[in-house]
Amino acid sequence: ERTRVAIVGGGPAGLLLSHLLHGSGVEHVVLEARTREEIEHTHRAGILEAGAVQALVDAGLDRVLRDGSRHDGIVLRFDGADHRIDLTGLTGRSVWLYPQTDVFVDLANRRAADGADGSAGGGADGGVGSSGTDTGGRPDGEVRWGCAVTHVLDGDTDRPGVLWTDPDGDTHELRCDVLIGADGSHSTLRHTLPEAQRRTFVHEYPYAWFGVIVETPRSAPELVYTASEHGFALISQRTDTHQRLYFQCDPDEDPGRWSDDQIWAELQRRVAGPDGFRLVEGPVEERSVLRFRSSVVEPVRHGRMLLAGDAAHTVPPTGAKGLNLALADVVVLHDVLLTWLASAGSAGSAAGTSRGGRPGRRPDDTVLDEYGRRVAERVWRAQHFSAWMSGMLHSHPGETGFAARRRLAELRTLTASESGRRYLAEGYTGWGPVLGE
């Protein structure tokens, strides 16, 4: 089987790319190892920058405006007191609390509604009216759940491909003109890029987050990022009945070892202060440990293979930049892919849909390098922002008294200065359009 664009990974990055390519009439296939249900039940971060919301709305996905909640500020809490950052007053921009799961559901539903859902018929690629290599009558994109890529074929050529396994365990080959790795931080595709031609920049952190979903009403109207002598805690929200809370823990912490009472006691002592602030307590419904890691792979293109989202870079969760970066990558990648297809004298679905449907001219592959050039600025700004927020707000195991007091001095200096608050607000809301995008 062959297609124009093969996308490995059906998370938000892969699905947004699929949705955009569908809008542009470019034939493609998405292969996702997990089922829709598995992805829907994974809790991820909850904050969308204004620019990410705009990208979704521009793509026709506007449920965020109805079901998300706009946040015009965040609170930094230290010395047991709240220090509000007026995001909107300082930058003119807001952020939206809209969990990644909802972004995923919106995209998956829209792709299914547009006829792309390969699992609609219940089989591996048994979508109604589509099967095997028969492209006749097939919509210009297909999303196949439960289909794991096992090998990359001829990654160095202009006809790369993958071997993938369907849910029945049968192996298939898919060839394409361009192969996109949107397969997350453990990316299969990234690992096939030649070691000698890629650099990975990595930073590890000596702490992690213990994340819980609790059944309680909200304890605060806005997000509260707390630094305390007992470590960091983040109070986030979900619905009127469920909330998302995190507290700093050891990367090797076993979440099963904690009783609900112990979790609440730890959270309460981190947010405690002279103002008497307390969290509303209730049952802990879910818990997990989120490890921290910053990483960037360069370059993001090798031949006709390109990486997007977590496959290309990861950030620690502080500041919630991961999903925002992934969506920004994909908007640029879609644009660059259209330019690249046009360089071959064809951009639409007419070319490449049949076996002989190769582009008229050989496309100019240097066009693909535009993608990496255009996203790098935002990627590195987000790397800095996430590492900076993390370092400022967390206790470092074994840190000296000097280091702890210096961190507090940074928080006090930052929040006491309008310039400082604006610097944080600009980063938190995503800087607006970033040079090159």
Ligand code: DHB
């Ligand atoms: C959430 C997660 C984050 O990492 C963050 O910085 C803010 C909010 C969340 O899950 O709600």
